[in-house]
Amino acid sequence: LRRALGEEIEVETVVAGGLWNTFADPLQIENALLNLAINSRDAMNGAGRLTIEVGNAFLDDSCSRTHPEVKAGQYVVLAVTDTGSGMTEEVKEQAFEPSFSTKPEGKGTGLGLSMVYGFVKQSGGHVKIYSQAGEGTTIKLYLARSFRSEDHVSAADTVATTGGTETILVAEDDEGVRTTVIEMLTDFGYYVLKAKDAQSALTVIESGAHIDLLFTDVVMPGPLKSPQLVRMARARPPDIAVLYTSGYTEDSIVHGGRLDPGLELLSKPYTREELARKIRHVLTNRPQGGGAAADAAAPHSTPADPRHAETAGKLKLLLVEDDAFYKIN
Numbered sequence: 001l002r003r004a005l006g007e008e009i010e011v012e013t014v015v016a017g018g019l020w021n022t023f024a025d026p027l028q029i030e031n032a033l034l035n036l037a038i039n040s041r042d043a044m045n046g047a048g049r050l051t052i053e054v055g056n057a058f059l060d061d062s063c064s065r066t067h068p069e070v071k072a073g074q075y076v077v078l079a080v081t082d083t084g085s086g087m088t089e090e091v092k093e094q095a096f097e098p099s100f101s102t103k104p105e106g107k108g109t110g111l112g113l114s115m116v117y118g119f120v121k122q123s124g125g126h127v128k129i130y131s132q133a134g135e136g137t138t139i140k141l142y143l144a145r146s147f148r149s150e151d152h153v154s155a156a157d158t159v160a161t162t163g164g165t166e167t168i169l170v171a172e173d174d175e176g177v178r179t180t181v182i183e184m185l186t187d188f189g190y191y192v193l194k195a196k197d198a199q200s201a202l203t204v205i206e207s208g209a210h211i212d213l214l215f216t217d218v219v220m221p222g223p224l225k226s227p228q229l230v231r232m233a234r235a236r237p238p239d240i241a242v243l244y245t246s247g248y249t250e251d252s253i254v255h256g257g258r259l260d261p262g263l264e265l266l267s268k269p270y271t272r273e274e275l276a277r278k279i280r281h282v283l284t285n286r287p288q289g290g291g292a293a294a295d296a297a298a299p300h301s302t303p304a305d306p307r308h309a310e311t312a313g314k315l316k317l318l319l320v321e322d323d324a325f326y327k328i329n
């Protein structure tokens, strides 16, 4: 904001205590805030005061009666106030329209507020302009309250791109993709198991092999679907971390661009670095519920080989073979 606003604009932030949560894309919030701040800068001709406030609000039925598009309920409000020129009624009425701008050609596309409007509506919220010509402007974004807990601070993109020594089961039907992923994960230091569909992934899991993370494609051929595989894998202690990957933006686990709670997704195509980060992120934040019980049942003992200590001495072999001759022998 500092860079966008220049030296002559004073910025004040007021954050209310006991703030509720909302569910939105942080990048879109940043973008909306930046758009509002730049509008304010222009309206103040580069000098004045910008106030950013965040607080809780309850919109009641009387509010939704006068504004039919407004749903009564609890909201987190992000308000941006400036000491600029303000808006006439006429400008206010058209401000959200795509390509409406009062700025000289080349200065404004008129898309700023319409994008803010689109984003807020998409996340189930409302936008309201309070302004009068000569009196400055306040724009309030009402973002629907979410009852989900706050996301982990270790957002995927702040985690270092390091590898690890955990065991990862890769379920991927595309042979090319599978080979590349396995190569990368092995490079990062992980121990990798592979499966070409959900059914064979389940066989590997049911063999009792120790698996820390299941990395599975969302859409694969075969009777067993990935979400079912994940449900069955998670039902077995110890808790297994799950990372989905998909080339589609909309499919069985993604609803309107949102993941079901508790699911992690790495969209294809991804870079080597993105893969490393996301895998580490998911492993770090994996559910710890069954972990302790599992540790007690199968202690991962010697530091020399923590992973396979329980199998030292006696090795289990999983044979997958359709020829009866080999099965018997």
Ligand SMILES: Nc1ncnc2c1ncn2[C@@H]1O[C@H](COP(=O)(O)OP(=O)(O)OP(=O)(O)O)[C@@H](O)[C@H]1O
Pocket: 035, 039, 040, 043, 082, 084, 085, 086, 087, 091, 095, 096, 100, 101, 102, 103, 107, 108, 109, 110, 111, 112, 113, 114, 137
């Ligand atoms: N804080 C504000 N004070 C006064 N007028 C404003 C303010 N914010 C927006 N407006 C008015 O609303 C119009 C539309 O704003 P919007 O952000 O959509 O487009 P723009 O700023 O003109 O162009 P762009 O954002 O694409 O660079 C502006 O041209 C301006 O007339």
Ligand SMILES: [Mg+2]
Pocket: 035, 038, 039, 108, 111, 112, 113
């Ligand atoms: Mg703008």
